Amino acid sequence: MMIATWNVNSLKVRLPHVLAWLAHMQPDVLCLQETKLEDAKFPLAELNAAGYQCAFSGQKTYNGVAILSKQPLQEISHGIPGFEDAQKRVLAATVNGVRIVNVYVPNGQSVDSDKYQYKLAWFKALTHWLEMELKTYPKLILLGDYNVAPEDRDVHDPKAWEGQVLCSEPERAAFQALIQLGFQDSFRLFEQPEKMFSWWDYRMQAFRRNLGLRIDHILVSAALAPACKAVHIDKEARKAERPSDHAPAMLELETT
């Protein structure tokens, strides 16, 4: 079973990329972030025709998440219970007995911004919720755009990024608080190439120069960790015409 995540930075612009990627990779599940589409404008017919069922929670201009699955999506839930938020950033569903939680973590903008405080509060609410969710769903995958580079090796220039948003200690602590619930960063369960990132700025020819960060992650619960067979970031997708600034990350899971 292959489960993937991809911040597409507008599903309207990126629908051809997504359809091509689905046809090529044939993932069982693909979680999308930053669809930037109201639900009425979600390209359901095209994705159904490609063989995928869809759950989606979107809004105009910003945010928006979706889960695409070859197998039926069950127990679909929106948002973080008890955390009032107009921003559509969380969508969960059960597929083949595995709980999938798709997240688009707030960016934070800068460490002195109100949005940074919102980001930390959001992380806290997410962590509290997942602590309970894990009891209900021991087999849980938490994946998406975390907007956090967990360690210096996830940053092309740790000195330049030290203390900056996406790399600051409170953000890294928030990421570790999730890990402390019993999750593993599946990417690090396997040997990986040096300087492998999942996002590169559109500016400064950052992708060509590999000036990136690894901020898109697939966390797996303890019960699922032994079933992980491989994790890969598909840099090829970043080379397309009019690409998203993020590359997809994918997990191969052994299912019985």
Added chain:
DNA sequence: ATGGCTTCATAGTGAAGA
């Protein structure tokens, strides 16, 4: 260099992303 690109909502530019 507080920029650089890209998208969206707009019909000028400005916000936001990361």
